[in-house]
Amino acid sequence: MSEVPTELKFLSSHEWVQVEGNxxxxxxxxxxxxxxxxxxxxxxxxxxxxxxxxxxxxxxxSVKAASDTYAPISGEIIEVNEDLEDGPDRINNDPYxxxxxxxxxxxxxxxxxxxxDADAYTDSIADDE
Amino acid sequence: xxxxxxxxxxxxxAGAKIVDFAGWDMPANYGSQLAEHEVVRGDAGMFDVSxxxxxxVSGGNARAYLQYLLANDVARLSxxxxxxxxxxxxxxxxxxxxxxxxYLRDNFYRVVINSxxxxxxxxxxxxxxxxxxxxxxxxxxxxxMIAVQGPRAIEKSLALFDEHQQQALSQLARFQGAExxxxxxxxTGYTGEDGFEILMLSDHIADxxxxxxxxxxxxxxxxxxxxxxxxxGMNLYGSDMDETTSPLVSGLSWTVAMADERDFxxxxxxxxxxxxxxxxxxxxxxxxxxxxxxxHLKVVTAIGDGEITxxxxxxxxxxxxxxxxxxxxxxxxxxxxxxxxxLKAKIVKLPFVREGKSMLTNEG
Numbered sequence: 001m002s003e004v005p006t007e008l009k010f011l012s013s014h015e016w017v018q019v020e021g022n023x024x025x026x027x028x029x030x031x032x033x034x035x036x037x038x039x040x041x042x043x044x045x046x047x048x049x050x051x052x053x054x055x056x057x058x059x060x061x062s063v064k065a066a067s068d069t070y071a072p073i074s075g076e077i078i079e080v081n082e083d084l085e086d087g088p089d090r091i092n093n094d095p096y097x098x099x100x101x102x103x104x105x106x107x108x109x110x111x112x113x114x115x116x117d118a119d120a121y122t123d124s125i126a127d128d129e
Numbered sequence: 130x131x132x133x134x135x136x137x138x139x140x141x142x143a144g145a146k147i148v149d150f151a152g153w154d155m156p157a158n159y160g161s162q163l164a165e166h167e168v169v170r171g172d173a174g175m176f177d178v179s180x181x182x183x184x185x186v187s188g189g190n191a192r193a194y195l196q197y198l199l200a201n202d203v204a205r206l207s208x209x210x211x212x213x214x215x216x217x218x219x220x221x222x223x224x225x226x227x228x229x230x231x232y233l234r235d236n237f238y239r240v241v242i243n244s245x246x247x248x249x250x251x252x253x254x255x256x257x258x259x260x261x262x263x264x265x266x267x268x269x270x271x272x273x274m275i276a277v278q279g280p281r282a283i284e285k286s287l288a289l290f291d292e293h294q295q296q297a298l299s300q301l302a303r304f305q306g307a308e309x310x311x312x313x314x315x316x317t318g319y320t321g322e323d324g325f326e327i328l329m330l331s332d333h334i335a336d337x338x339x340x341x342x343x344x345x346x347x348x349x350x351x352x353x354x355x356x357x358x359x360x361x362g363m364n365l366y367g368s369d370m371d372e373t374t375s376p377l378v379s380g381l382s383w384t385v386a387m388a389d390e391r392d393f394x395x396x397x398x399x400x401x402x403x404x405x406x407x408x409x410x411x412x413x414x415x416x417x418x419x420x421x422x423x424x425h426l427k428v429v430t431a432i433g434d435g436e437i438t439x440x441x442x443x444x445x446x447x448x449x450x451x452x453x454x455x456x457x458x459x460x461x462x463x464x465x466x467x468x469x470x471x472l473k474a475k476i477v478k479l480p481f482v483r484e485g486k487s488m489l490t491n492e493g
Contacts, residue, residue, distance in 0.1 A: 037157075037158065037161075037162055038161055038162050038163040039193040040163075040421060041419060041420055041442070041449075043419075043420070059468065060394050061420070061442075062423045063162050063163065063352060063356060063441060063442050063444075064157075064162070064352060065442075066421065066423065066468075067169065085419075089163075103419075
């Protein structure tokens, strides 16, 4: 069983969201990195770009497959994890820590209501496990 | 629930992530595909290749039959145990499968073909055999096979054999095998590294696996097998060539023996292609931009478009590589369309890696 921290929110497409004030940090779940296997390339959005919930904002690629990654909410990208460029395996090793992907502003806090809590996400991946 | 090799339980015990491969439940990896790739390039790893199809061809007409069946010429095999890589073609010159044939002794050959193509291959072998008398084609579903590969593969596996076998195996030339009472061992593989492929009765294979584990040989899955063979510039049937593509546009001209008048299936079609001039050639691609090349992506060259047949990430080069079919004469820098973006790549000679070392160092 993969790890699903209870303090985080999730998308069914496997992104996690950590909310601190009006800033959200986004990464991909432990389950997603297990499914993909060893990651070799991560393409992140550019800092300063403005995205809408559901936009495809990047790609994470393992040896075997590429997977789009989606913005969970609307807002402006304010920081990206540049360490992932040379060390995409950080996502494999520490998906909820060193493997974070980007931080963004929270344009509309109500959008957070649409995200899954840990229990709902765990249910959504139960068939894969 | 797919087919299982006799090593299935060994895979579970080693923590394998099992995936479906052409109807077989096979290990994709045992944790990290990259780590398994590296152990084969630097030390010794082993692969369960028991899903491969083994066929023994014997009888007074075995040689004549194989000479007609295969695009390469088994008459090249004069030393006992020697192996030959060949394609098996249809009348249109398309590739039904690629295979290895070992000359074990007079009137006796062993053929190893792919697993995904098993049914159609066996049917084709039987059909073509109908025109030959004194020919016996025996599908060996009673055997299993482990490939031990890497710079330390031979050293680590030799200790498992008895003294007589060790002596024979330490003198084995590359691409040659030796037959013993209880096993067949060949110095062949699909990784670009030295090593053995060991074939024995299925009942005994788990014991061999466990002894190899004890000898320090790491289990490796199909994921690593694919990146290793891609780095080594070795074709994968179904991706790099199939029934609609000729070996002449798949980087396999060297396996087609047409110098003499030998009649083989597909020869007329290949001759016609040669007379007409080949429109495509098969090349290596090294990605210059960041990203990962994948199968079927479009390759844009100065003289027309081509297509990637196998693309992935090279752990040895730490860059993405691919094999591609491009218009004949294309060279230098090209572009590959990846998710609506054009990434820069360049055409390079195959292979990318041989025996742990990059082959790109001398390129301009």
